[in-house]
Amino acid sequence: MKTVWVRHGQSEYNAQDIATGWHDPELTELGCQQALKIAEKLSKKYLEIAEIYSSDLRRSHNTAKIIVDNTPWYHDIKVTPAIRERDYGDWSGKNKDQLREELGNDSFLAIRRGWSANPNNGESLKDTAGRVAGFLKELEENTLPHIIVCHGNTIRAASVVLGYKTANNISNWQINIGDIIKWDY
Numbered sequence: 710m711k712t713v714w715v716r717h718g719q720s721e722y723n724a725q726d727i728a729t730g731w732h733d734p735e736l737t738e739l740g741c742q743q744a745l746k747i748a749e750k751l752s753k754k755y756l757e758i759a760e761i762y763s764s765d766l767r768r769s770h771n772t773a774k775i776i777v778d779n780t781p782w783y784h785d786i787k788v789t790p791a792i793r794e795r796d797y798g799d800w801s802g803k804n805k806d807q808l809r810e811e812l813g814n815d816s817f818l819a820i821r822r823g824w825s826a827n828p829n830n831g832e833s834l835k836d837t838a839g840r841v842a843g844f845l846k847e848l849e850e851n852t853l854p855h856i857i858v859c860h861g862n863t864i865r866a867a868s869v870v871l872g873y874k875t876a877n878n879i880s881n882w883q884i885n886i887g888d889i890i891k892w893d894y
Contacts, residue, residue: 711854712845713751713758714864714890715776718743720768723886726805729768730797730831736771743887744775750889751856752780759851761786762844763858764793773858786858790843794860798831822880824869834879838866845870854891863889 718740722729726835736744763773763786767857773786798875800808800820810880827833840861848855861884868874874882 710714710848710850710894711852712848712867712894713755713770713854713856714765714867714892715747715751715856715858716861716864716884716886717768717772717773717858718747718775719886723804726836728797728800728803728805730801731766732801733767736768738888740768741773741775744772745779747772747887747889748776748779751776752782755854755856756781757853758782758784759849759853759855760784761856761858762792763788764860764863765790765791766860769794769858769860773856776856776858789844791840791847792857792863793840795834795837795862795866796832798828800828800831818880824876824879833875834862834866834869837862838870841866842870860862861885864888867892 718739719737721737741799761773761777761784763770765788770788777786787824808842820828825833825835864884865879865882869876871892873892
């Protein structure tokens with residue numbers, strides 16, 4: 710099975726370096742431009758796709774809409790909460806530098822980039838991987854790629870589920886806004 714994972718364009722929170730989680734900010738103008746560039750790259754590489762999926766959060770769904778509107782694909786976007794961003798709980802809506810200062814760098818990184826630690830009232834990356842694993846089981850076998858527009862932590866979790874990364878080395882991997890990652894499994 711072929712999957713092409715796309716991190717959404719810049720959101721209002723990304724622009725302000727705010728932990729987003731399940732909060733639902735809009736794309737910025739730059740985020741819309743990034744989505745257009747993603748569409749251009751994808752349409753050059755993939756003439757056909759099996760399906761296009763998006764999380765139910767606006768930054769992901771609006772990126773997916775811009776992609777579909779600017780590619781030759783005539784697909785409805787399949788929206789699912791299973792590929793939502795990790796729930797940052799009490800961190801959502803807070804500035805990342807302030808969180809780092811309050812917690813100390815080691816604790817901040819253990820929660821933000823680690824596998825098992827979670828912010829108060831939020832999910833660990835391991836929890837997110839459980840949702841992603843269920844989503845992957847539901848994809849239908851197809852020789853064409855599935856395009857999955859979602860979030861950085863969702864992609865990081867998927868990388869462990871699919872065996873490209875491990876729980877031990879995932880903390881070193883950053884997925885940038887607009888990144889496109891292809892995996893066969």
